[in-house]
Structures are given as structure tokens and as C-alpha cells.
Amino acid sequence: MIYRETGQFKTTYASDQQLFPIVQDRVFVIGLLIFAFGAVPYLGTEYLFLAILIPFLILALAAIGLNILVGYCGQVSLGTGAFMAIGAYSAYNLAVRVPDLNLLVIFVLAGVFATIVGVLFGIPSLRIKGFYLAVATLAAQFFADWMFARIKWFTNDSSSGSVSAPPLSLFGYAIQTPVQQYLFVLAIVCVFALVARNLTRGAIGRAWMATRDMDVAAEVIGIRPMRAKLSAFAVSSFFIGVAGALWAFVRLGSWEPLAFDVNRSFQLLFMVIIGGLGSILGSFLGAAFIVVLPLVLNQLPTWLGMPLSTAMISHIEIMVFGALIVFFLIVEPHGLARLWAIGKEKLRLWPFPH
Amino acid sequence: MNALAERNLTIAFFVLLAAGAVSPVVLGEARLSQWLEVIIGGLMSGVLYSLVALGLVLIFKASGVFNFAQGAMVLFAALSLVRLMEKMPFVAALALTIVIMVVLAWLIERLVLRPLVNQEGIVLFMATLGIAYFLDGFGQTVWGSDIYTLNVGMPKEPKILLENTFEGGILVSTEDLIAALLAGLMVAALTLFFQKTGTGRALRAVADDHQAAQSIGIPLNRIWVIVWSVSGLVALVAGIIWGSKLGVQFSLQLVALKALPVVILGGFTSVPGAIIGGLIIGLGEKVSEVYLGPLLGGGIENWFAYVLALIFLLFRPEGLFGERHIDRV
Numbered sequence: 001m002i003y004r005e006t007g008q009f010k011t012t013y014a015s016d017q018q019l020f021p022i023v024q025d026r027v028f029v030i031g032l033l034i035f036a037f038g039a040v041p042y043l044g045t046e047y048l049f050l051a052i053l054i055p056f057l058i059l060a061l062a063a064i065g066l067n068i069l070v071g072y073c074g075q076v077s078l079g080t081g082a083f084m085a086i087g088a089y090s091a092y093n094l095a096v097r098v099p100d101l102n103l104l105v106i107f108v109l110a111g112v113f114a115t116i117v118g119v120l121f122g123i124p125s126l127r128i129k130g131f132y133l134a135v136a137t138l139a140a141q142f143f144a145d146w147m148f149a150r151i152k153w154f155t156n157d158s159s160s161g162s163v164s165a166p167p168l169s170l171f172g173y174a175i176q177t178p179v180q181q182y183l184f185v186l187a188i189v190c191v192f193a194l195v196a197r198n199l200t201r202g203a204i205g206r207a208w209m210a211t212r213d214m215d216v217a218a219e220v221i222g223i224r225p226m227r228a229k230l231s232a233f234a235v236s237s238f239f240i241g242v243a244g245a246l247w248a249f250v251r252l253g254s255w256e257p258l259a260f261d262v263n264r265s266f267q268l269l270f271m272v273i274i275g276g277l278g279s280i281l282g283s284f285l286g287a288a289f290i291v292v293l294p295l296v297l298n299q300l301p302t303w304l305g306m307p308l309s310t311a312m313i314s315h316i317e318i319m320v321f322g323a324l325i326v327f328f329l330i331v332e333p334h335g336l337a338r339l340w341a342i343g344k345e346k347l348r349l350w351p352f353p354h
Numbered sequence: 355m356n357a358l359a360e361r362n363l364t365i366a367f368f369v370l371l372a373a374g375a376v377s378p379v380v381l382g383e384a385r386l387s388q389w390l391e392v393i394i395g396g397l398m399s400g401v402l403y404s405l406v407a408l409g410l411v412l413i414f415k416a417s418g419v420f421n422f423a424q425g426a427m428v429l430f431a432a433l434s435l436v437r438l439m440e441k442m443p444f445v446a447a448l449a450l451t452i453v454i455m456v457v458l459a460w461l462i463e464r465l466v467l468r469p470l471v472n473q474e475g476i477v478l479f480m481a482t483l484g485i486a487y488f489l490d491g492f493g494q495t496v497w498g499s500d501i502y503t504l505n506v507g508m509p510k511e512p513k514i515l516l517e518n519t520f521e522g523g524i525l526v527s528t529e530d531l532i533a534a535l536l537a538g539l540m541v542a543a544l545t546l547f548f549q550k551t552g553t554g555r556a557l558r559a560v561a562d563d564h565q566a567a568q569s570i571g572i573p574l575n576r577i578w579v580i581v582w583s584v585s586g587l588v589a590l591v592a593g594i595i596w597g598s599k600l601g602v603q604f605s606l607q608l609v610a611l612k613a614l615p616v617v618i619l620g621g622f623t624s625v626p627g628a629i630i631g632g633l634i635i636g637l638g639e640k641v642s643e644v645y646l647g648p649l650l651g652g653g654i655e656n657w658f659a660y661v662l663a664l665i666f667l668l669f670r671p672e673g674l675f676g677e678r679h680i681d682r683v
Contacts, residue, residue, distance in 0.1 A: 076476055124664060128671040130475065131420045131622065135614045136667055139660035146657050150650075262611070266483060273480045311499060319491025325484030330469040333477045 003347035019197065036186060041179045049178035052291060057185045058246045060287035063271040064196050064280055065239025070269070071277035072200055073232035074212030075125050079137035080268045082121075082144035083237045084244030085260035087114045089154050091245035095166050096156055103170045107188070107245050114241020115234045122233030126226055129215075141262050148257040164254035181250050188246065192239060197280050199235065208232050209278070274328055276335025285336035293321065363669040371638065371662075378645045391526070392644050393637065398530040400636020401537045402599075405592040406613035407620065407628035408541070409585035414622050415561040416581040417467065418475065422482045425610020426489035427586055431455055432593030432602045433497040436504045455586030463579045490607070499604065504597035533595040540591055541629060544584070548625075557581060561623070615663035621676025631674060635659045 003024050010016040020026040044053065066080050091110035094101055121140040125133050148154050155163050168175040168184075175184050199205055207228040210218035219225050248255050267290060275286020297317045301308045308316070332339055379389050406424055413421040434454050438447035466481050548554040559567040560577045568574055596606055616635050620627025643655045672678055 070476075124668055127669075128667050131479070132618050132667060132671065132673070134420075134479075135618045136660075136664045138611075138614060139657060139664045142657035142660050146653055150653055270480065270483070273477070277476075312495065315491045315495040315499065317491070318487050319495060322484045322487025322489070322491060325487065326466050326481050329473075329477055329481050329484065330466070333470070333473050 001350060001352060003344055041183060046178050049182045051295065053182055054185055054251055056287055056291045057189045058243055058251055059271065059291060060284045061189045061192055062240050062243035062268055063275065063283035063287045064193060065236045065243060066268050067272045067283045068196060068200065068239065069232050069236035070272055071279065072205060072212060073208040073229060075229060075232060076134040077137040078134050078265050078269065079121060079140035080240055081260040081262060081264035082140040083114045083118055083240040084247060084264060085144045085148055085257060086117050087111060087241030087244030088248030088255065088260065089148055091249060092163050092165060093154065103168060107242050110245035111238040111241040114237045114244065118233045118237025119230055122230050125229050125233065141265055145257055145261060162254055162256040165249040168249060185246060185250055193280060204231060270325060274335055276337030279337035281340065282335050282337030289336065297321065360669055367666060375637065375641050392640055394526055396637035396640030397633055398534055399640065400633040401534045402592065402595060403612050403616045403636055404629045404632025405537050405588060406610055407616040407632055408625065409588040410613055410617050411622065411625055411628045412581055412585045416557055417578050419478045419482060420475065422479060423486040423489060424585065424589060424613065425607040426486040427589035428593045428596065428609060429606045430489045430493040431586065431590040432504060432597035432606060433493045435594065436502040436597065436602045437497045451590060452587065455590055456583045459582030459586050460579050462582055463575060467578055468575065501601045501603040504594065504602050529599065536591065536595065540588065553580060612659060615659040618673055619663045619666055621673030623677050624675035627673060627675035635662065638662055
């Protein structure tokens, strides 16, 4: 009853092809955006911004990037952490070595560097598939770990190996407080999500999906596998590189290569799979789930009044996290986005039985 | 790329590798005895990578699951053994650990694999990642997270071989020799099990074709329990050897990550591939670390194996002995 598209006629091609063809979706998304930009900065606490919203938004951006590669183009990658690291360290080097560069330019260039490396490591995908490719992308991960730890030029010869981002400012406005950081990240993520949504429903997105479903068949109907796969690697790495730069500059401030190790790659893959493969919305849902879950698990013993040592809590946390992942995969292998779709389907009739 | 070009490139790859491996001696960069020590050390660690890779290959062959939890299983088995040994004699602890690994295999089949049957490979892979996290947390919650020394009575003192041929001889640790011997025995036993017993034959049938195996009455679920138990036992052996070398600690897990380039180099579906791949990776890694590492700033051990495997896959996408895959529309 609430979610009913009866009576919404599309009389032009433009209205048929618009981003959200159903009025309820449009209202909901606009409402959400107004709430996120207008109300949240006044309502949120510092803890909410720093521990939940900013990590959620940045990781959601990285998850969108990974989803383009894994969910839309079907190329499993375990090297996400490496591309984030490349974004982060390119941004750092640009900020340190090139004076007075605009922050947005830095982020875009960081994405470009990640794209170049991503395409390079995407070349094997033309020959190898599936798990072979997944393991091959681990090469990127371990190579990047080593490169940023050992080659001193990348860390500007810092003695401890950790580097710090300069103070952030955009067009003369400082980005210092949690609220400013939140708004900055939110704006970037919104733009990128829009770009991703439009790319994936356009010609290039259809080429990716055809390659994912069956690459030989896609080639037969005239899709160039090389162009499709490498463009997926390029777009995905660009997103992930920008997310990496944001993660380093806004979230961490100062960091070392360990911040982008193989666990980050797995974490992002979890987000994509739990959120839903091949869904932009799913990337957001998955990121929210993976960001919030450890926080809840961490607090749970305190809420239940069980005094446990910190080490014990962290072990139990890992254990419950693993078990939940398995549980979740069993209950809904298609992810949270699928649950959302089922919910919407139910809302068409609810509260009436027919 | 046709088959001939692929073969030539493969040969060229190995010739290059071999040339790279002997070049330190030929160029006079290293003493022969020291070089031999590096080679032997590399082969020894290669054997141990093979052991972990073996567990991966067994499960992949029988159920098509890429089991990321193998490393966690190694850690879990070693932890169980070492903590049980504090309370009882070695043989009893070993028996109990074997029981634990079999129960674990049964639980995994019951609780994870059976509900996820017919799902895509990536979903199953993520599930094993979940299992890996779970085992990590569970093992350390139950058994504690300190570093434990595992002493199963292997002699520690190094042996000096060929003292007459070289000045100073070659230093080889006895422990490594025994480990290599154990690994060899393990492989032989597995081969016998696969080739000569009824269960082994059933396992091979399942590996070939799930549906065909099921249609002639092979119970898939039981086969999966068996295969996970077997790789649990392989994990236990790997855990004992690695554990007595490095101590039982969290970093044992990372050994599993080294087993990944081994399986893709050797081919996901081949037991001999896991062995030979392990030896190549172990060797290449040690030689490159000792002779090439100083030029690049050290620590290249961590990625060398992956890059080696990646280059190899470029012209031989199914690995050394993997099944050639033909795509049909």
C-alpha cells in the first residue's frame, strides 16, 4: 500500500530512464539526503561522527569501488587494501611535495595513480579467472605492503615509517572538526555514488555484467573482454584510491602501511558480499553492517554486565564475527540489498493481505 | 596462445628460474657450501608450504571449496595439541587432538557446507573466511593466546654434512630433515589412501563429478566429512612441524597465506602440483631473499612467491598440473 507504483505512468523516455523511476524512492532518497546534510550535523555527537559515520562513509566508497569489480564485472580481487594504500600514499606525497595543491585535485590524482596500478594488476585477469585471479591479486597486496614499508622515498624518509597528513583545508575553509569532516566526506561519497550508479546502468555497466555472467558469451555478442575487464579494474581502483586517500587524510591523520594490510582487503570483500554483489545500495548496507557490528560486539559484555578481560573480549569478538558471517551467508547469500528488495516487495501490499 | 608456445614459455620460465638460482655460484658471489645451505633451507621450507597446500588441494578437489581456513586449522590443531600435552602424555594428547579435528570437520560439514550447498564459489570462499575468523577467536578463547613451545622430542642440534668435500661442511638442522621425512611419508600415505582404498576411490569420484558420484550411490555428505577430516589431520601435521620450529603462536596462520601461491603455481586440483609448487616457491623465496634481497632493501620474501606465481599464470593460466578448462557457451 505504501510502496505502490500504480498510477505512475511514464510518458517519455526520459522519465522511464530516470535514476529513481518510482516516486516513493525519489522522495525517500531526497529526504535521506536532506536529513544527512541538514539534520545530522546538528544532531550527531562527536563519537557518532568519528567512530561510526566517517568510517562508514569512506568504507562505503571503497566498497562501491570493489563492488564494481567483483559484483558487476565478476573479477574477484583480494588486493583492495593495496589500492587504498596507493591512493593514500600518492595523496600524501602530492600534499608534501607539491605546495598549494587543491585538496580535491590531490584526491583525484590519488585516484588516478591507483587507477594506473590497478590496470597494471588487472592485466592478468585477461588470462586467468576465479580463484586463480583472486590469489594473483594478493600479489598486489603484498607488493604494496613491502613497497611502502621499505622504499623510503614514499614515506618522505620518515624514520618511524609512519606519515602524517597535513592539515586539511578546501578553498580556504579548514576541515578540522568532526562535523566539517563528515560533511566533506559525505559530499564526496554522494557524488561518487551517483557516478557509480550511472556508470553501472549505462552501456559500460551492461558490458561488465555480460562479462561477469559469461565472458565467452559476452565476447561472442561483441563485447570486448579486454576493454570491459580493464575498465572495471580502472574505475574500481579509482574509487578505491580516492577512498584510501580519504581514509588516510580524514579518518587516520597519521598512518603506517599496516593500516592497509590484507585484513582491510578481506573486510571490504565482506562488506560487498554481505551487502550484496552487484548493488550500490548493498555497498552502503554492507559497510554499515561491518562498521557497526564490531562496536556492538565490543560493548555487548558491558551491557550484559559480564566482566571480561580486554584480550578475551577481542577474541570473542573475532569468533562471533566469524560465526555471524557464516550465519549471514547461510540465511541470505544474496546480501542485505536482497533483503531490502524483499521488504519493498512486501510493502506493496502491507498492511492488507492482498 | 597455442599449446606449443605455452610449453616453450613454461620451459623458458623454469630455465630462467634455474639460471637465477645457480647464478650466485657461477658469478662467484657466494661460496658453494653456503649456497647449498640456502638451497637446502629453501627446499625444507618448501616442504612445509606443501603440507599446508596439500590440505587446500584436498578440499578443493573433493568439494570445490577454496578453503581459506586451512591456516586457522593449522593454528587450532597446534594450539589444541600443545595445551593438551600439558595435562597428559604426548600420545594421548595427539589422539585427542585428532578426535577434535574430526569433530571439527563434522561440524563444519553439518553447520556450514550443507546449508550452503549449490552456492557460488565466492560465497563458499567467504564462508571459509568466516570459519577462519571463528577458529582464530575460538582457539584463542579456549586455549589462550600466549606463545607456546611445542616439544615433541625432535632433536634440535644441527648436523654437519659432507665435511670432507667442503671446508666447514654444510649445516643442516636435524629437525628440518625429520620434518621433510614426515612430509614425504604423509604424501606417500595420502597417495596410497587415494589410490588403493575404497574410500579413496570414492573421494576421487566425487572430485571428478559430484552428480555422477552421487548417482552411483556415493554419499556426498560423508565424503565431505572425510575430506575435511583428512585435511584437518594434514593441518595437524603441519602444525606440529611449524609449531616446533617457530613456537605455537598466532603468526602460524600466516603460513597459510604462503600456501596460496603454491597452489596456484602447482594447479588447484593437483596433489603432485602442491608438492612441486611448494618446493619451487620455497627455493625461489630463500634464494631471492638471500642473494637478491639486499639489493632491493630486504624483506622481499613476502611478495616474491606471489609475483613468481603471477608471472607463471600469465602464460599457463591453470598452473603446472591443473586441469585445463575449456569454456563453452
